[in-house]
Amino acid sequence: MxxxxxxxxxxxxxxxxxxxxxxxxxxxxxxxxxxxxxxxxxxxxxxxxxxxxxxxxxxxxxxxxxxxxxxxxxxxxxxxxxxxxxxxxxxxxxxxxxxxxxxxxxxxxxxxxxxxxxxxxxxxxxxxxxxxxxxxxxxxxxxxxxxxxxxxxxxxxxxxxxxxxxxxxxxxxTPEQHDAIIAYTSQVMHIMAVAVCDDPDLFSCKGFEGGSFRDCTRVAALDVPLWTQLFSLNAPALCRVIQTLEDNLRAYREAIASGDRAALAAKLEYSSQRKRQMNFDSPV
Amino acid sequence: MxxxxxxxxxxxxxxxxxxxxxxxxxxxxxxxxxxxxxxxxxxxxxxxxxxxxxxxxxxxxxxxxxxxxxxxxxxxxxxxxxxxxxxxxxxxxxxxxxxxxxxxxxxxxxxxxxxxxxxxxxxxxxxxxxxxxxxxxxxxxxxxxxxxxxxxxxxxxxxxxxxxxxxxxxxxxTPEQHDAIIAYTSQVMHIMAVAVCDDPDLFSCKGFEGGSFRDCTRVAALDVPLWTQLFSLNAPALCRVIQTLEDNLRAYREAIASGDRAALAAKLEYSSQRKRQMNFDSPV
The missing domain is CATH 3.40.50.720 (NAD(P)-binding Rossmann-like Domain)
Incomplete structure (x- = not known):
């Protein structure tokens, strides 16, 4: 054999x-x-x-x-x-x-x-x-x-x-668990990256980018046919995650616009602690 | 001397x-x-x-x-x-x-x-x-x-x-130009990172993070008093940029939900080409 x-x-x-x-x-x-x-x-x-x-x-x-x-x-x-x-x-x-x-x-x-x-x-x-x-x-x-x-x-x-x-x-x-989670951990990161590049100020910001900008938009230069299929085949889960992100961004916008610094600080404390907890649990 | x-x-x-x-x-x-x-x-x-x-x-x-x-x-x-x-x-x-x-x-x-x-x-x-x-x-x-x-x-x-x-x-x-641009290239990247961490699925996604997730959320573990001040002192410009991002995310959500793959592909082609153009102009 x-x-x-x-x-x-x-x-x-x-x-x-x-x-x-x-x-x-x-x-x-x-x-x-x-x-x-x-x-x-x-x-x-x-x-x-x-x-x-x-x-x-x-x-x-x-x-x-x-x-x-x-x-x-x-x-x-x-x-x-x-x-x-x-x-x-x-x-x-x-x-x-x-x-x-x-x-x-x-x-x-x-x-x-x-x-x-x-x-x-x-x-x-x-x-x-x-x-x-x-x-x-x-x-x-x-x-x-x-x-x-x-x-x-x-x-x-x-x-x-x-x-x-x-x-x-x-x-x-399970395939269904996978698709729901991946909509959040991967697909919406790619949607954010391309959405950021749609800002009319993209090209006028040259010389003003920091590490956060480069990191966040890194994946925006994506393979269009591949990602069109990936997004389309997971549309319901992905749309739910995008909607949640829109809501969370609006909540930050409203907290900033309110002028209530204590409320903004509390909100930032909440989110940043979640990130630290995540880092602690998943050292990479 | x-x-x-x-x-x-x-x-x-x-x-x-x-x-x-x-x-x-x-x-x-x-x-x-x-x-x-x-x-x-x-x-x-x-x-x-x-x-x-x-x-x-x-x-x-x-x-x-x-x-x-x-x-x-x-x-x-x-x-x-x-x-x-x-x-x-x-x-x-x-x-x-x-x-x-x-x-x-x-x-x-x-x-x-x-x-x-x-x-x-x-x-x-x-x-x-x-x-x-x-x-x-x-x-x-x-x-x-x-x-x-x-x-x-x-x-x-x-x-x-x-x-x-x-x-x-x-x-x-000028200070005003700086603040308008930095709202986009830096501040909103930090807002996105914390907003992503507000998703209720954050902790259940362990084991499913890729490079895009780690890169995008890297800055979420931020210095709260510092960033509370930075965001508050630039509130009007920052709120405009967050609003633009919300709009651009919603446009992607609607394109994905519509089921029109050709329209989604055209949209991804537009955004990803902007990113490639940006990379071409600013090799880092």
Whole structure:
């Protein structure tokens, strides 16, 4: 019996980084499946994985583990198009930043294929295999959304892979919990960053930016097709979080406008203590 | 004739960092004026400046240049209390994050004393001389708010000091321009950070934070008395910027809720291109 195989479908920033970070994992061969010739050439010449192929169907047929590293809609399309190609007894996972729609889409798979949703919480403001980085996941959270039907051995295998890749920890949630929380911890941060850049004074503020401005707007230079899909697929939860933020901003605006400094100080004390408590609980 | 003297009044995070960063500036002796014994002891034992005194009045009497490194209201109090102590022919500056109220307050000084407002755009989420850092200003903007009545030689002197301290550049603005712009580039970033921490889901999101969440909320653990003063002294400009942000967030919420993906993509394209343009113009 030969080596086992992991297929990484899509060698973009995340897929390329996963393929590189998986190097040396147990007795698995890492196979990258790509569509473009330029990605193929880059991956081969830079040794991103053990083997690169442009035949994704064949790659998933042979793979004991499949990582789907494509944009959200492309993952859903791939699951439908290749439902009968996945190896019986294998496990399939993905890297999408929303999980309910993906886990729902994966119900098209045969019962012999085990799907477990995954969200590696890492990224960059640049895309493509040329920006892939074997250390991208160091210190980051890896979220899995297993359900009662999944094989515990498969969940354990993905956890070992995550640890090998350098993730700080592996957290479990239901797809619905994941999407509600991620609307707050990630999606609305991106909405804030782009909303700040819509201010008419953006370009006249050059020379007046501090660290807080650079940090907050860092993620505004986002991948538009990807984030259009992520926001749209999580619209109800995200809209609730944006509304809450609007309300909390208005409350600060009213406290500042009132001229009541004691009330403003009390409000700032409340919020900043929450942040300190958060730091205390989650040293990063 | 002996050395010239710079007095740094207040050796907190900013004053301590300025005193350290000024070490070796031309032929100036750096004198720190402090109020607490513990700050005095720390500054002496760690060599924060050439000399430390608890007699601020005497320090400013001897100083050719005075840096007022106190909280906003304390700067206004110091200017009033020591209006007759400042050395004739000397220059006085400050480090306050708002400028109109400070420049207005400095009008109490005699005509023989030249006041030029300054805002070093750097900071940390911790305070006190123990956190002072001679490299705090590396790569940061230094803003000066001179007026027609200031001695150009004094403006040039402060610019040389800023370059010596490692600032990336020295930018000039009127106090009113400064305050309007800083409401956007700094103050509202802090308001966003605290408003995000008011979300009821803050503590349940542990394990689900990514880099965008850590970056955006970094400044939420703020110095409450300091920021209460900064926000209150710039209330009208800040409230306008918060209102604009609320409007821009609502526009995103409505675009997401509408289900019109093409419209959302166009909106994200607009905002993200503005951010890329900003990065292109201001590589940091």
């Amino acid at each position: 030969g080596k086992k195989t992991v297929a990484v479908v899509g060698l973009g920033l995340i897929g390329g980084s996963i393929a590189m970070a998986l190097a040396g994992f147990e007795d698995y061969e890492i196979v990258g499946a790509v569509r473009s010739q330029s990605t193929y050439d880059f991956a081969v010449s830079h040794g991103v994985c053990d083997r690169v192929t442009m035949d994704a169907a064949q790659a998933v047929r042979e793979a004991d583990v499949v990582w789907l590293c494509l944009p959200p809609e492309a993952i859903l399309d791939f699951l439908r198009d290749h439902r009968d190609d996945f190896k019986a007894g294998g496990v399939v996972t993905d890297v999408c930043g929303i999980k309910t729609a993906i886990v729902e889409g994966a119900k098209c798979l045969p019962d012999t294929v085990d799907f477990i949703g995954c969200h590696p919480m890492a990224g960059k403001e640049v895309s493509g295999v040329a920006n892939a980085d074997r250390d991208l996941f160091r210190g980051a959270h890896c979220i899995l959304t297993p359900n009662d039907g999944n094989d515990p051995a498969h969940v354990a295998l993905l956890e070992r892979m995550a640890r090998h890749m350098g993730f700080r920890d592996v957290v479990r949630a | 002996g050395k010239k003297t710079v007095a740094v009044v207040g050796l907190g995070l900013i004053g301590g960092s300025i005193a350290m960063a000024l070490a070796g500036f031309e032929d100036y002796e750096i004198v720190g004026a402090v109020r607490s014994q513990s700050t005095y002891d720390f500054a002496v034992s760690h060599g924060v400046c050439d000399r430390v005194t608890m007699d601020a009045a005497q320090a400013v009497r001897e100083a050719d240049v005075v840096w007022l490194c106190l909280p906003p209201e304390a700067i206004l109090d110091f200017l009033r209390d020591h209006r007759d102590d400042f050395k004739a022919g000397g220059v006085v500056t400050d480090v306050c994050g708002i400028k109109t109220a400070i420049v207005e307050g400095a009008k109490c000084l005699p005509d023989t004393v030249d006041f030029i407002g300054c805002h070093p755009m750097a900071g940390k989420e911790v305070s006190g001389v123990a956190n002072a850092d001679r490299d705090l200003f590396r790569g940061a903007h230094c803003i000066l708010t001179p007026n027609d009545g200031n001695d150009p030689a004094h403006v040039a002197l402060l610019e040389r000091m800023a370059r010596h301290m490692g600032f990336r550049d020295v930018v000039r603005a």
